[in-house]
Amino acid sequence: MGRLRTRRHQVVLNRSAGGDTAINVMLLLLGILMVLPMYYVILNSFKPLDELFVYPPKFYVVSPTMDNYKDLFTIMSESWVPFSRYIFNTVLISIGGTFGNLVFSSLAAYALSKMVFPGRDFFFQLIVKSLMISAGTVGGIIQFIIISRLHVIDTYWALILPAWGTTLGLYLMKQFMESNITDAVLESARLDGASELRTFWSIAMPMVKPAWLTLIIYSFQGLWNTGDSTYIQSEQLKTLRCAIGQSLNAGVVRAGASAASTVIIMIVPIVVFVISQSKIIETMGSSGMKD
Amino acid sequence: MSKKKAKDVSRRDMTKLQWxxxxxxxxxxxxxxxxxxxxxxxxxxxxxxxxSLFVSLTSYNLIQPPTWVGFANYVQLFLDDDLFIIALKNTLIFAVATGPASYVLSFAVAWFINELPPKARAVITLxxxxxxxxSAYTIFQYFFDSDAYGLVNSWLLKLGLINSPILWFRDVRYVMPLCIAISLWMSLGTAFLSFIAGLQGVDKSQYEAAAVDGVTNRWQELWYVTLPNMKNQLMFGAVMSITGAFGFGAVVTQLAGNxxxxxxxxxxxxxxxxxxxxxxxIGYASAISFILFLLCIxxxxxxxKMISKVGQ
Structure with missing residues (x-):
């Protein structure tokens, strides 16, 4: 809109200078509040030991060092399960869970948005209702019983299978397909004799890449943040977040390494979001819920 | 849709079930x-x-088969379980304090940045x-450490506002407000992104038309043009905020202990x-989870329902 104001031949919108200033000041203050905690932990992760325990704590670092990161890896490699194993676990769960979620959700989203069959609206209403509860908490107890009856407790499947049935990605993809794929395109493919699966795969899916990406990122982030779970007991199967939590109970000696670990865990989702931000926002454009 | 129409002719010969x-x-x-x-x-x-609804009407310990107890679990919860009442009260306080605040905050920030140039908007969004x-709420352990090295304590000591460090997460007066503040800090999530996209999606020509019609400031614009155009996003955002506000035990457990x-x-x-x-x-736990389900839904x-009535 800022641009709009300056363009000729267009209506000039009323924007008071006072309002602009007030908004910018508020943004600045809120922004500082948001950034401060993260800034401080990043700072701490580069502080040498003597600076970490300066009193009162400082908001800058005099002689930055990578020691905390080295310490972190030393501490990690001392644990009896090698650190690489935790990374492998987290990556495997994240990729496996995301892949299944993408495949099953896209198929369902396509049918729910572009096919007509009795029960379709009912299915979708169930999915919308599921967004209204945190399924892991509300159904958690019975979910545990189901997982144990499937005999997958203490295997990767116990974390991967529930991820395949999560609904937010499906919801976003269905809404996106509805507003971005015209029926005419699909109709002409069908008239050409393409099967539904083929139409789905080579016509519909390429048209909804932003929604793919959004689903992948949501799913991946959720799984990447997996911490301690009641489904996993073996140390060899635990996740990165779990391991870091266990070996760093904020002891004095490990304060620096603990900050380093927080930075490492933070950095992955942030980088992923930076890369994909515009596509995610594009997907969110159709996220609205009709009543 | 088109298929349905094409077959409409033959529909007359069939009952609803057959159809x-x-x-x-x-x-x-x-x-x-x-x-x-x-x-x-x-x-x-x-x-x-x-x-969980059915199991909540039984007594069940996973080893012996469940036995039917009717509403006994619910009766016990409300009449004979002081901890449940405390938990219910705290859950409602958390939900009421964080849900609406995070919703308004998400919208306000999205609205503030809406007219910024795309690059600046992307950075602030991030x-x-x-x-x-x-979900790096453990960061706040540095801020609210209970000894004098905790950031907040050290400032307060230096400014002379307190004489001895405050045990932030061990003091009944501070735990709830702190947990609420921290969850607000990390509550600008999906709803926030949805609002940003929704605001960007409002047709610019509508603002011009409104300006011609006599809308003179951004508040009127917000009220008469922006909000009615974003109803669907407002609805989706509300669902995200409410669900987030109820599903919120992890922060507390991690910071204040359980x-x-x-x-x-x-x-x-x-x-x-x-x-x-x-x-x-399991029976008793299921009763708790069913109550949580009813609260969320x-x-x-x-x-x-309330949002869908807005502007009608």
């Missing part, structure tokens, strides 16, 4: 597409929620969204965990 069966047969491929997801969704969400994706001092931040998810995962009283339906 439905006919449609089902004709469009069977739709079910094939939906089936794999629905099986998983049913197994991990629908069945657990429905089953700054506000980052806390919610990292049980928190004097149970001052004890929530329904803590109580659920206690009976479900520690004591294995009830408040969501109420609020979305």
């Amino acid at each position: 439905t069966l006919h449609l089902m047969k004709q469009n069977w491929i739709g079910y094939v597409f939906v089936l794999p997801f629905m099986v998983l969704f049913a197994a991990f969400t629908i069945i657990p929620v429905i089953a 700054i506000f969204y980052a806390p919610s994706i990292c 049980p928190s001092v004097d149970y001052c931040a004890y929530t329904l998810s803590n109580h659920l965990e206690e009976y479900g995962n520690v004591r294995w009283e 009830g408040s969501n339906l109420l609020i979305t």
